[in-house]
Amino acid sequence: MSERDMSETGKANTISTENGHVRPAQEFDYADALARCARGEHAALQQLYQQEGAKLLGVVLRIVKDRGMAEDIVHDACLNIWQRADSFDPQKGAARTWIFSIARHLALNAIRGRDREVSVDLDDPHELDDDDTFQQASRVTDAFDWQTGQRMDECLQQLETERRNCVLHAYVDGLSHAEIAAHTGAPLGTVKAWIKRSLLRLRECMA
Amino acid sequence: MSPSNEPDDLHALAGEYVLGTLPMAEREAFEARLANDPELQKAVTAWEERFFPYTAMVDPVTPSDYLWPRIERSLNASATRVPQTVSRRAPHAHMPRSRWWHSLPVWRGIAGAGLAAALAMGVLLTNVTTAPATPEYMVVLLAPQTQSAGWVVQAANRQEIQLIPLGTFEVPEGKALEFWTKADDWQAPVSLGLVEPGQPLRLRLDQLPPLEDNQLFELTLEDDSGSPTGLPTGPIEFIGRAVEI
Numbered sequence: 001m002s003e004r005d006m007s008e009t010g011k012a013n014t015i016s017t018e019n020g021h022v023r024p025a026q027e028f029d030y031a032d033a034l035a036r037c038a039r040g041e042h043a044a045l046q047q048l049y050q051q052e053g054a055k056l057l058g059v060v061l062r063i064v065k066d067r068g069m070a071e072d073i074v075h076d077a078c079l080n081i082w083q084r085a086d087s088f089d090p091q092k093g094a095a096r097t098w099i100f101s102i103a104r105h106l107a108l109n110a111i112r113g114r115d116r117e118v119s120v121d122l123d124d125p126h127e128l129d130d131d132d133t134f135q136q137a138s139r140v141t142d143a144f145d146w147q148t149g150q151r152m153d154e155c156l157q158q159l160e161t162e163r164r165n166c167v168l169h170a171y172v173d174g175l176s177h178a179e180i181a182a183h184t185g186a187p188l189g190t191v192k193a194w195i196k197r198s199l200l201r202l203r204e205c206m207a
Numbered sequence: 208m209s210p211s212n213e214p215d216d217l218h219a220l221a222g223e224y225v226l227g228t229l230p231m232a233e234r235e236a237f238e239a240r241l242a243n244d245p246e247l248q249k250a251v252t253a254w255e256e257r258f259f260p261y262t263a264m265v266d267p268v269t270p271s272d273y274l275w276p277r278i279e280r281s282l283n284a285s286a287t288r289v290p291q292t293v294s295r296r297a298p299h300a301h302m303p304r305s306r307w308w309h310s311l312p313v314w315r316g317i318a319g320a321g322l323a324a325a326l327a328m329g330v331l332l333t334n335v336t337t338a339p340a341t342p343e344y345m346v347v348l349l350a351p352q353t354q355s356a357g358w359v360v361q362a363a364n365r366q367e368i369q370l371i372p373l374g375t376f377e378v379p380e381g382k383a384l385e386f387w388t389k390a391d392d393w394q395a396p397v398s399l400g401l402v403e404p405g406q407p408l409r410l411r412l413d414q415l416p417p418l419e420d421n422q423l424f425e426l427t428l429e430d431d432s433g434s435p436t437g438l439p440t441g442p443i444e445f446i447g448r449a450v451e452i
Contacts, residue, residue, distance in 0.1 A: 042282055049275055054267035057274075062265045063227070068391030068421075071274050078278045079285070093252045097259040101225075104262075108227040112234055148260040170226040171258050172265060177228050199222035200215055206257055 030095035037085035045082050048099065056103045063107040063174030073110060077103035111174055144168045155205035162186065163194045167202075170195065221250035225258060273395035276438060284442065344368075345452050346424045348445035357445040360424055365417035369409050376404040376444070378428070385429040387439055388415070390422045401433055402426060422449040 028051050036044030056077060061070035080102050088098055143165040147153050156164050162184065169175045169183060177195070181188040223229050224237050241247050346360035357376060362368045370386065378384060384404060389396035399410055412418065427434070428441040 042279070045282065046275070046279075049278065053274070054269050055262070055265075057270050058265045058268040059262050061268050066391065070268075071270060074270060075274060075278050075281065079281055082282060083285075092248075093256055094259075097255050100259060100262055101255045104227070109231075109234065112227070112229070112231040115231060144264055146261060146264060148263050150260040152257050152260060167226065168261065168264075170228045171261055174227050176230070180228075195223065195226070195228060196219050199219050199226075202257065203218050203222070203253075 030099065031088075031090045034081070034085045034088045034095050034098075037082050038088075045078060048081065049078060052096075052099065056100065059100060060103050060107045062172060063104065064111055069110065070107075073106045074103065077106050080106065108174055112176070115176060140165070144172065152202070152206065155202045158205060159198050159201065163198045166191055166194050167198050217247065218250050218254075221247060222254045225251060225254035271394040273438065280440070343452060344418050344420070344422075344449045346422075346447045346449045348424060348426060348447040350445055351443055358426065360447070360449070362418050362449070365419075366412050367410070368412060368418065369407060370402065371407050372405050374405075378404055381431050382428050382441075383431040383433065384426045384444060385433050385439070385441075386424070386426055388422060388424050390416065390419050395438055396423070396425070398434065398437065401429075418449060420449060420451045423447075424449065 028047075030048070033044045033048045033051075037048070053074065057070055057074050060073045060077070061067060064070050064073065077099075081099055084102070088095060140160075140162040142161055146156060146164070146168055156167070159167070165184060166180050166186075169180050175183060177191050178188055180186075180195075181191045184191070186194070220229075220237065224234065224241075229237060241251060343364060344360075344362040347356050348358040348360065349355065350357050356373050358373060359371045360368050361371065376384065384402045386399040386402045386408075387396040388399055397415060402408055423446070425439070425446040426444050427439040428444055429439070434440050
């Protein structure tokens with residue numbers, strides 16, 4: 001376990017890379033921070049918060065679209081991270097991904113729970129629309145500047161633009177099938193089929 | 208190559224869970240299954256890893272200065288955590304129960320209970336008063352642990368509120384109840400001063416923006432001269448959000 005000076009790791013600034021994405025200026029040891037959370041060190045959670053708080057809030061706010069609620073969720077996410085830090089297993093995945101997953105799923109639970117309260121029947125009568133029949137009037141362009149330099153880029157690249165947009169609207173914006181349908185103008189059944197097939201193609205491509 | 212459709216379905220379902228497109232009932236069912244299904248856990252983790260880089264598309268948003276102190280207060284309040292010295296916990300062993308105020312569903316529940324109570328009280332009050340000065344907003348402040356109503360805030364207009372006790376409250380020696388409010392987009396709560404248990408209080412909010420829907424009100428236990436920091440430092444005794452009547 002690294003016994004690095006806390007004040008040094010905790011103050012890690014972020015710098016912008018040429019494509020505008022932010023990455024840690026010094027390697028922040030997320031797994032070590034979680035291990036220290038598991039041992040009950042408040043400072044470790046605070047360092048994580050200093051390192052990722054703004055990023056977490058950005059990701060959550062993009063999904064829930066309400067500032068007060070987003071801060072509530074980041075609060076809850078931090079306490080969840082604290083409480084569950086000892087169940088994190090570095091053999092199974094990256095610590096940074098684990099941290100963001102907790103916050104994202106709290107945000108998703110909040111908005112999907114809200115969908116249920118509204119309780120509209122979102123099922124489309126045209127559920128069986130063949131997913132190839134949908135034609136958009138205009139040329140579909142990318143809704144996202146999505147290239148991250150990761151291997152997954154190549155796989156997303158292989159998807160048709162409108163399908164890639166659906167997947168990213170779901171992941172980044174937290175949109176439901178029905179919301180994506182409304183947003184893109186594609187029928188609901190089409191959106192569902194596109195997403196499912198895209199997932200299978202992405203998985204195959206990443207295998 | 209997949210031998211049948213079954214693994215495909217599992218991975219697609221895991222992918223939809225990670226994307227967030229599953230409706231709430233399906234999310235809950237999925238999570239229940241996830242807890243005891245290592246295959247599904249692996250599938251989910253794989254999707255989390257695949258998509259994670261795309262969080263980089265989202266711009267960071269600087270949290271309000273108040274957020275970290277609030278997290279820290281909750282941490283201190285849950286300071287019962289036992290340091291892990293003896294046993295390594297099995298993955299997916301029961302996690303220590305977080306206290307109620309860590310739980311978003313509880314907060315949402317309180318908001319819901321507050322709404323129900325507010326509506327019930329609204330009905331009662333309009334029945335009682337002959338000249339129905341119907342409040343525009345109402346807040347029922349609940350004790351978080353018992354969810355029993357302790358105070359009501361009535362606002363006849365958006366600049367004037369009345370805090371009405373529904374019972375008594377024992378304030379420990381050397382302590383006082385401090386009254387706070389915070390609208391959704393404020394950086395931090397604002398103190399509305401100290402409150403005498405059992406005594407009604409009428410306040411004009413001249414220095415504050417007009418009262419808005421969902422605005423938070425809370426009473427915390429502070430030193431008898433009030434919070435030394437100007438922000439809540441003690442436990443929340445009563446809390447609720449404004450409901451437009």
